[in-house]
Amino acid sequence: MLHSDEGNRLFKEHKKTIELVGTAFGIKNITLLDTWRIGDDLFCLRSHNATLPKWYTQDVVKELDSLKDRLFWLFFTDQEILKLVAGVFLKDAFDRLDDCVYKSTSESSCSESLFAYSAHDTNVAALLGALGAYTAEDRPQYAALVTVELLAPSASDVPPDGGYLLRLHYKRGWRDETGSYVQFGACRDREAKEGCAFALVRESVAALFLTPEKAEEACKAEWLPSRYRLIVAITLSTFLAILFVTLGAVYCVVWRQRYWQYGQQGGNFGVGSHLPYSPLVSSPSTA
Numbered sequence: 001m002l003h004s005d006e007g008n009r010l011f012k013e014h015k016k017t018i019e020l021v022g023t024a025f026g027i028k029n030i031t032l033l034d035t036w037r038i039g040d041d042l043f044c045l046r047s048h049n050a051t052l053p054k055w056y057t058q059d060v061v062k063e064l065d066s067l068k069d070r071l072f073w074l075f076f077t078d079q080e081i082l083k084l085v086a087g088v089f090l091k092d093a094f095d096r097l098d099d100c101v102y103k104s105t106s107e108s109s110c111s112e113s114l115f116a117y118s119a120h121d122t123n124v125a126a127l128l129g130a131l132g133a134y135t136a137e138d139r140p141q142y143a144a145l146v147t148v149e150l151l152a153p154s155a156s157d158v159p160p161d162g163g164y165l166l167r168l169h170y171k172r173g174w175r176d177e178t179g180s181y182v183q184f185g186a187c188r189d190r191e192a193k194e195g196c197a198f199a200l201v202r203e204s205v206a207a208l209f210l211t212p213e214k215a216e217e218a219c220k221a222e223w224l225p226s227r228y229r230l231i232v233a234i235t236l237s238t239f240l241a242i243l244f245v246t247l248g249a250v251y252c253v254v255w256r257q258r259y260w261q262y263g264q265q266g267g268n269f270g271v272g273s274h275l276p277y278s279p280l281v282s283s284p285s286t287a
Contacts, residue, residue: 001081002032006074010067017063024055036071039064047142073136076122076129079208084218085126087210089117094202094209097150101164101198130208131201132185133168141173151195167195 001007011018011032021038022030042064045052075081093115100110119127121140128134128146146168153163171179180192186204187196210218 001075001078004074007032010070010074014063014067017060017067020055020060021064024053032067032071035064036068039068069136069139072122072125072139073134076125076134082126082130083208083210084215085123086130087208088212088215089119089123089127090130090205091209091211093148094205097166097198097202100150128170128182130205131168132204133170133182138170138172138182141175143171143174144176145171145179147171147179149195150198164198165195166198166201168192 014035018030018032018035021035022028025038027034042052042056042061046061076085096110096115103110121142121144124140124144124146125134125138128138128140147170149167149169151165151167153165166184168182168184169179170182183190183192184196184201184204186200187194190196
C-alpha cells in the first residue's frame with residue numbers, strides 16, 4: 001500500500017519534511033509508516049505540553065497532520081485492509097443484529113439494548129470505511145465515538161427484514177461535543193437522520209465479514225515471500241547433497257588409507273594381530 005502510486009506520490013510531495021524527521025531521529029531510509037508513528041509520538045508530547053524539538057514548528061505540525069489524513073484515506077478506503085481491520089468486528093456485530101431482526105421473540109437472545117466496544121483510531125476509521133461513511137476530513141481524533149442505532153419498524157412494515165433501519169452517528173473526537181449523523185454508503189440518496197434499511201447495509205458489508213480464525217490465518221507473517229521459497233529449497237537441497245557427497249568421499253579416502261597402512265604392516269586386515277601386548281591375556285612373542 002505504501003509503495004503504491006499514491007503512496008509514492010505522497011512521499012515525494014512531503015519528502016523534505018519526511019527527511020527532516022528522519023534526520024532528527026537518526027532513521028536512515030525513513031518510510032511513510034515511520035513518519036506516521038513519530039507524528040503520533042510528537043502529538044502526545046504536544047498534548048501534554050512537553051518540551052518539543054525546535055524543528056517541530058507549526059508548519060511541520062500542519063504538514064504531518066495533513067500527511068496522516070491522507071495516509072488514513074489511503075489505507076481505509078482499501079477493501080482488503082478494511083476486511084482485515086474491521087472484518088471480525090463487523091461479523092460479530094451483524095450476527096448480533098441478525099439475532100434481533102430475523103429471529104422470533106421466543107428464539108432470539110437479543111435482550112441487550114447496548115453493545116459497547118473500545119477501539120483505536122485506526123479501528124474507528126476502518127469501521128467507517130467499511131460502512132461507506134469515511135471521508136478524508138473524518139480522521140478520528142482522541143475520544144472519537146461511532147454509534148450504530150437499530151430502529152424498530154413501524155406497524156405497517158413487512159418481512160423479510162421487518163422494516164428495520166440502521167442509523168449511524170459519528171462524534172469525531174473530544175472537541176466535537178455533539179457529533180452528527182452520517183449516512184451509510186448503501187443509502188447515499190437519503191438524509192443521514194433517516195437512516196438506511198438494515199438489509200441494504202448488511203448486504204453492502206457482507207463481503208468483509210471475517211471469523212477470528214480466518215483473520216489470524218490471514219495476518220500471519222510469512223518468514224519468506226513465496227517467490228523466494230523455491231530458490232531457497234533448491235539451494236538448501238544442493239548444499240545438503242554436496243555435504244553428503246563430500247563426507248562420503250572423505251570416508252572413502254580415510255578407509256583406503258587405513259587399509260593401505262594395514263597392508264604395509266603385514267597384510268592382515270584382522271583386528272586381533274594388531275592388539276597391544278597385555279601380560280594379563282597373552283605372552284610376548286619369543287621369536
